[in-house]
Amino acid sequence: MEKTLRYNYRLNPTPVQEAKLIEFGATARGIWNLLLSENRRRYEYDKTFLFYKDMASLLKEIKPLEEFEWIKAFDSAAGQQVARDLETAMKNAFSKGRLQRFPKHKISYKKKKLHNDSFRAVNNSNCIRIEDGAISIPKVGKVPIVLHRELVSNIKTVTVQYRHGKWECSITQEVECKTAKQVLETLTGFDINSKQTVVGSNGFMADNPKFLKHSKEKLNQLQRQLARRTKGSNRWQKTKQRINKLHGKISRQRLDFAHKVSRQIINETDIACFEDLNVAAMQKFNGSMVVDNVMGLITQLSKYKAELEGKLYHEIGRFEKSTGICSECGQRHVLSLNDRYFTCLSCGTYQNRDLSAAKSIARTSELDLIAAGIVAKVLKPTSQQKYSIKMKVFELSKLDCGSEKREAA
Incomplete structure (x- = not known):
């Protein structure tokens, strides 16, 4: 079984390449x-929408027209990806x-004052490849890339975006999952709360690092500085960029x-059980703490x-009581x-x-998994005699088909 994963890499384009990426x-x-x-116009006219095939054909038809010459310089496969995104x-x-909500028009650069647009290129006929420390992007050329880790498999797509003052590319690859x-x-079982980020039933505990709180003083200083600047001036733009970079640092932290926490959790257990938290509703109550x-x-x-390690992930119902x-x-x-105790x-x-x-x-998760037939408890496994009596051992249930396995909810 294969799973599509996304890996982010830093790009160091030349000034000419950077202008091309912005374009x-x-x-x-x-x-x-x-x-x-066009979709809104069609809907007002006959209550119908254009979908991917129709939108791709429309792009092909308008390319020869003089007023749409700006589409000719763009990669045709990347234009089709925009149509796919709009359809989705x-x-x-x-x-x-x-x-x-229904999709909206994207704001122009003149209004936002930021080069934060993105585009996605598709690897057709091996047109996207990494050679000699550079990644080749259609109609852009070989852009230097910081390859901090080797590629797992062949490249499917590459999304290029300018975020927090740096150019990044997001590469999707197919990764083989373990049996x-x-x-x-x-x-x-793992409880996620406000004081400690994660507390496990096996004694695992990860304290909340509160990266935003530690950078709050510096962030407030820059925001006060931005308020004193003349909006749109060079100094205002520089301060805005410094705030943007600081937010980027907090996001990466x-x-x-x-x-690191999720990797440690999966390494230490075979069945990881969590609550189905309504994070969106919790953000309305205390957004900064939850984020x-x-x-x-x-x-x-x-x-x-x-899924990659061949283990199980399970979530109990959102309205199942666990606290207290x-x-x-x-x-x-x-x-x-x-009341912490x-x-x-x-x-x-x-x-x-x-x-x-x-x-x-x-x-609760143990009862749910056994009731659903996903796992079965092993009473006295011969191979596990060296473990303590309190050790719980389960085996993955098999369907009549033979090789198929039931998946955890």
């Missing part, structure tokens, strides 16, 4: 706005399972922390890492956010709120 990003934005305007955005807007493990030795805690990012990274449940007797308690009213056990929640998640 191509603006062209992709122009094609998006053009196709979106329109379908998501009308899908019942997605809470997404699913038949014997799963450990099941661990969060991503690095989330990758700085990378709550949703850790679960996303843990999920795909578990005694880990010894199962008695439920009502706790406020300030509590004493059970039934058995008198004094325990940590987050650790008991993690154990409750592990217990």
